[in-house]
Amino acid sequence: MKIEISLLVIESVLLLFTVLLLLDSIKEGRSRSKLLLEVEKATKTFTRLEYFLTVVDSMSDAKHEVTGLITGRHPSHTDKKRTDDILTAIEKATRSGVSVKYLLPRFHDRLHMGCLYTKAGAEVRYSVCPILHDLRYMTVDDRMAVIGIPEGTEKEATKKGFQIVSEGLASILREHFYSCWGSAIPYEEYMKEVIRQTNASPRHLALELKIEEKEIEKFFTGENREP
DSSP states (O other): HHHHHHHHHHHHHHHHHHHHHHHHHHHHHHHHHHHHHHHHHHHHHHHHHHHHHHHHHHHHHHSSEEEEHHHHHHHOOGHHHHHHHHHHHHHHHHTTEEEEEEESOOOGGGGGHHHHHHHHTTTEEEEOGGGGTTTEEEETTTTTTEEEESSTTTTTTTTEEEEEEOHHHHHHHHHHHHHTTSSSSSSSHHHHHHHHHHHHHHHHHHHHOOOOOHHHHHOGGGSSOOO
């Protein structure tokens, strides 16, 4: 009887020890998964930062012309500083006599970036070219190209950029750019079109498009204004 009790106690102790080991293993596994997620997040941040740095560096080397076909999405909080760096690069380039042109998809929410690029000195147009949603690139002086690669699908944010020094590739992309440029609508005209279509007040459009109200008011004619 005493032997049976002793064996039962030993089994209970072993079972308890096994459960403790299992709980510790689960906890370690969760910590490992969390660490891997943090590493992946840091890697994505680095590669996306690398893309923005590539764009700014390439633009600083421009002597005559920069053309860009981009998504034009509103920047996230983490991308705000990087977007400001690009705007500064545009200002420096245009002050040096470089022509900077951007094509964006013809969506209302892309007017925010169009406004920022226009104020920085770039010429912005909006296009309905189907391939505009599949590509994102920039050419510099018909000798260099920067290709943007999205996270997963073409609808997601750009993950990384590749700078390719190739007159042939830059020439092909530039030719594609201007095949869409001719039929695209300038930023100013597109803003007026959106105002006519929505019939909204400057205040409402400013909230929707995240553009300063005084900037939108410049496009309103007398009949568009609130009574």
